[in-house]
Amino acid sequence: MLFFSLSLSKANMQSLAFLSLLLCTAFHVAFSFTDGLVANGNFELGPKPWDLNGTVVKGGRKALPEWEISGFVEYIKSGQKQGDMLLVVPEGAYAVRLGNEASIKQRIEVVKGMYYSITFVAARTCAQEERLNVSVSPDSGVLPMQTLYSSNGWDAYAWAFQAQYSVVDMVIHNPGAEEDPACGPLIDSVALKALYPPRLTNKNVIKNGDFEEGPYVFPNTSSGVLIPPNIEDDHSPLPGWMVESLKAVKYIDSAHFSVPQGGRAVELVAGKESVIAQVVRTIPGKTYVLSFAVGDANNACEGSMIVEAFAGKDTVKVPYESKGKGGFKRGVLRFVAVGTRTRIMFLSTFYTMRSDDFSSLCGPVVDDVKLLSLRKP
Structure with a gap:
């Protein structure tokens, strides 16, 4: 009996060890992805010298x-010039x-059904x-690149998708057809982040x-991330929100900017051409209160600003005198x-430029948006 008990215990231990291995393997596969740069996302690992003809x-x-890679791809070193540029x-x-x-293309492992955002x-360069x-x-x-939002020559962009596999x-593809093929955009720092769509609360x-x-x-980097125009809320890199405008909005963090609440906010950087919106469920005839914070990002964006907030056909203008600090x-x-669906929308009335850099667009910050119904209309 003792021998049988010991044998059984050993067999159980082996089974448990095998099961643990399977669980660890499954756990590794499911959670192997971490937010940040994809493999060689900063392109510091380059082609072999014999795989290059100049650039x-x-x-x-x-x-x-x-x-x-596919097509005309160049490997560019910092400090390199193209003519006088x-x-x-x-x-x-x-x-x-x-x-x-x-x-350029990279195959990545993700969780099927999960939402992800690509930041790059x-x-x-020389194309307009x-x-x-x-x-x-x-x-x-x-993603349009005609408007440059910062003076350092580059911007960070975000785009989102839902993994079907x-x-x-x-x-990332350049669909351009310039006379000079060496006039395409430079790409750097490609990163991936899992998104968790927020749930409604009471x-x-x-x-x-x-x-x-x-x-x-x-x-x-202290430039923030642009959320491109015409982004719908089904696959938005800013979950819950749409960018219903001709220009982008900027996603900023508290590590590099002044943020009214928490660690993130949105800067409306292109006047009435920067719009964020969300359609919410409402009860017709019921009274609601929309509250929000309006400020500046401490990025030398000075002057008189106005944020216009809309809830269906109702609107309010909130002025903010910014000192840029x-x-x-x-x-x-x-x-x-008045209906079962109400569109909540924010935009900036004016265009504003940074006082220390007249080539950089900036604008008011919107944060901490709350919508609550009143018990007694």
């Missing part, structure tokens, strides 16, 4: 480590440039109508009203719902 990558589609490498020593119809840095197509099949989006191909009808859920923000005030809009 042009000639060694085939696998010549750039961790990436698959200095090519801007946003981070580190190297970046890639995409010529006409060129693309792009700099314009540059744009980029970002895709993870079956989703794709075109456990392994997906992330593609404390706020607005989803993600504090903007804490959003795209990856690079810890070593941080601070905020509260805005309130009380309204009676």
